[in-house]
Amino acid sequence: MYYDNLMRVRTHNDMDQWLKFFLAGVIEISKKGVETFDGILQLQRNLEAKIQSLGSRGNEARKVIDYLFQQPVIDASKIRAITGKSKATNYKLLDDLEKMNVLKEITGAQRNKLYIFNDYLQLFKTE
Numbered sequence: 001m002y003y004d005n006l007m008r009v010r011t012h013n014d015m016d017q018w019l020k021f022f023l024a025g026v027i028e029i030s031k032k033g034v035e036t037f038d039g040i041l042q043l044q045r046n047l048e049a050k051i052q053s054l055g056s057r058g059n060e061a062r063k064v065i066d067y068l069f070q071q072p073v074i075d076a077s078k079i080r081a082i083t084g085k086s087k088a089t090n091y092k093l094l095d096d097l098e099k100m101n102v103l104k105e106i107t108g109a110q111r112n113k114l115y116i117f118n119d120y121l122q123l124f125k126t127e
Helices: 002-012 015-052 055-068 076-083 087-099 118-122
Strands: none
Touching (some): 015 055, 015 118, 055 076, 055 087
């Protein structure tokens, strides 16, 4: 479609069709951007509600989630660096975030597991 419209400009001097095609693309991309942004805001609200149930670990969970919005892949050592808490506390937090479906383990390994912020990544999925 892109090349067809571009060729039509060259062969028929049909700049109007090219501009319509180009602007339709800009509109579609803009709509998708707005949808993604709305999805991020909704995800933030949902996560804030989930974090409330963690009690004292809520502050650490909030720090981890803030990080995940910047870098949606994480491991236990990075969680420890973010929170500054003990290994046991971080593994409990990791377990809580996994049970709440905030994180999804992707390696299937026993050690050096990686987790993704799946709901966030799904917002950027194209069809």
